[in-house]
Amino acid sequence: MKMNQTWKRQDIDIRPGMRIKGKWHDKHYIVKRKLGEGAVGTVYLCESNGRPVALKISDQGASMTVEVNVLQSLKKVQGNLLGPSLLDVDDWVSASGAKYAFYVMEYLQGESITSFIKRHGDEWIGVLMLQLLDGLEQLHHSGWIFGDLKIDNLLVITNPPSIRWVDVGGTTRKGRAIKEYTEFYDRGYWGMGTRRAEPSYDLFSFVMVFLHVYYPRRFDKGTDPEKTLVQKINAVRVLTPYREPLKRAIRGKYQSSVEMKQDITDILRKQQRQIRTRTSRKAKKASHAPFLIESGGIVMMATLYYLFSLLL
Amino acid sequence: MKGTLKQILLLTDGCSNKGENPAQTAELAYEQGITVNVIGILDDEHTEDAEGLQEVEDIARAGGGVSQLVYKQTLVQTVQTVTKQAMTQTLQGFVNKELQQILGEKQTLEDLDPEKRGEIMEVVEDMGETCDLEVLVLVDTSASMYDKLLTVKEALIDLSISLNSRIGRNRFCIFSFPGKRKDIDRVFDWSPKLDSVSTVFPKLSSGGITPTGPAIREAMYQFGKKSLLRSFRDEDESNVEETGY
Ligand SMILES: Nc1ncnc2c1ncn2[C@@H]1O[C@H](COP(=O)(O)OP(=O)(O)OP(=O)(O)O)[C@@H](O)[C@H]1O
Numbered sequence: 068m069k070m071n072q073t074w075k076r077q078d079i080d081i082r083p084g085m086r087i088k089g090k091w092h093d094k095h096y097i098v099k100r101k102l103g104e105g106a107v108g109t110v111y112l113c114e115s116n117g118r119p120v121a122l123k124i125s126d127q128g129a130s131m132t133v134e135v136n137v138l139q140s141l142k143k144v145q146g147n148l149l150g151p152s153l154l155d156v157d158d159w160v161s162a163s164g165a166k167y168a169f170y171v172m173e174y175l176q177g178e179s180i181t182s183f184i185k186r187h188g189d190e191w192i193g194v195l196m197l198q199l200l201d202g203l204e205q206l207h208h209s210g211w212i213f214g215d216l217k218i219d220n221l222l223v224i225t226n227p228p229s230i231r232w233v234d235v236g237g238t239t240r241k242g243r244a245i246k247e248y249t250e251f252y253d254r255g256y257w258g259m260g261t262r263r264a265e266p267s268y269d270l271f272s273f274v275m276v277f278l279h280v281y282y283p284r285r286f287d288k289g290t291d292p293e294k295t296l297v298q299k300i301n302a303v304r305v306l307t308p309y310r311e312p313l314k315r316a317i318r319g320k321y322q323s324s325v326e327m328k329q330d331i332t333d334i335l336r337k338q339q340r341q342i343r344t345r346t347s348r349k350a351k352k353a354s355h356a357p358f359l360i361e362s363g364g365i366v367m368m369a370t371l372y373y374l375f376s377l378l379l
Numbered sequence: 380m381k382g383t384l385k386q387i388l389l390l391t392d393g394c395s396n397k398g399e400n401p402a403q404t405a406e407l408a409y410e411q412g413i414t415v416n417v418i419g420i421l422d423d424e425h426t427e428d429a430e431g432l433q434e435v436e437d438i439a440r441a442g443g444g445v446s447q448l449v450y451k452q453t454l455v456q457t458v459q460t461v462t463k464q465a466m467t468q469t470l471q472g473f474v475n476k477e478l479q480q481i482l483g484e485k486q487t488l489e490d491l492d493p494e495k496r497g498e499i500m501e502v503v504e505d506m507g508e509t510c511d512l513e514v515l516v517l518v519d520t521s522a523s524m525y526d527k528l529l530t531v532k533e534a535l536i537d538l539s540i541s542l543n544s545r546i547g548r549n550r551f552c553i554f555s556f557p558g559k560r561k562d563i564d565r566v567f568d569w570s571p572k573l574d575s576v577s578t579v580f581p582k583l584s585s586g587g588i589t590p591t592g593p594a595i596r597e598a599m600y601q602f603g604k605k606s607l608l609r610s611f612r613d614e615d616e617s618n619v620e621e622t623g624y
Contacts, residue, residue: 091492091493128488128489128496129467129471129488129500129503132488132493132496132497132500133500133504135493135497136497136500136501136504139497156493156497157493158489158493166489168493242546243508243544243545243546244508244541244542244544244545244546245544250455250456255537255540255541255544256455256537261540261543261544262540262541262544263544264544
């Protein structure tokens, strides 16, 4: 029996240029470069029939199978979920005879929320929130809770900008115990609830994602965790319009993502109306008009883009 | 296997120095259907291959469980991962044995194609979610553990949050060793939750010796059927048959 899996993981000797050939399905993949590494396995960018794919490989067959099961049952769900689609599942026997399990998924090329916001501006926060809530709503509707929702597991792909998630290691059926989580994002750690998989669990992590964007070095619980969270929310200027829904989510007051999405949509609409009246009033005075029109324009574009994406 | 998984979770920071060989005792426990998991807590100046901590791995291996060395800072998350990993490992072992009965010797999960493997892991996961679990926490309270007990307490409360989010039922109890007169002392009696441990932890005193082997042996006896049956009854009459006693 294998022990100490987490602290003595054996390194897999995989280098760029190598060919990984499946034992059962006979497909092969050329390794390009390493994309990242997690507790369970390592993800490589590979090429398959001239197409880029992401391949996750590990010596922990059981954990990999659990992830594959999630991806497979999400595949059956209608609608386009935010995760990468699953392309192949197989085993690989290395030259030295070691056995590994791997699965292949769609390669998502993108950047972290933090770097996206840095490059494109805080105006995008509201839109990203809505997109993520949309995705969560669909996921929850199909009976799953994301679980390990965090910045590392989210990517913003460009053209058009849209949020996607990777790593379903924590994705758990509703009503069960969350499989995998990260302390900073976990409401149990903050003393704000159980680790039962329910929509409000994801909505708590959702808030922590946006706090993490503005507190890159995270922060400690303090003696009164709830108070700490409220203070941290209040202290971020960009989050001012969203304070109330964020606090409600932290306290587990939303039963579903739909409710939270409604509140945030209302806020975005109100914001736009204000910008419009403000800009038209100010435009008459002709002072600072160009700047205001510009920043108002971006929010409007972002929101319009979002509303548009709903129609697609 | 609608039944109860039994685990001993040993938290220690050093080597045993009194009584029988702890790995041998762990093996005995394993034969009785009790898995022994060990978490070795490192001091900041220790490295992961600190001498004396080899025992941690040996005990877990003999006890059919999982072991891990950690620094105090990551103890909280480790306690629950180790416990869950051990549950999966036990259930998987059980399933593998069943598989061999059906498919013949030397067939394990890995030899099946990915599709079948998926179906079987689904079953393992179901069992892990719904089975009942008994965890006896065995805390080393020898002198060097003194500054770690607060974190141990936090980790145990956290463990109870994790496990009580499952569908299956849980019971926990805590013993410390060395005991005042005996090898181990009961700190906290079998109970479904650990949130009330705050009151017992400040009372733990620290001694000089580390009788790990005798402590595991004593711990083993705490899973005695009679007392368990009684405590299940106290809680919920109707559940007694279901647990298989
Ligand atoms: N489909 C994908 N497309 C592009 N990049 C990916 C894809 N899947 C994973 N990655 C990258 O590889 C990294 C590691 O992925 P992995 O699934 O192991 O997640 P993790 O969060 O790092 O690990 P874990 O949750 O297992 O500890 C991710 O953080 C991501 O950057």
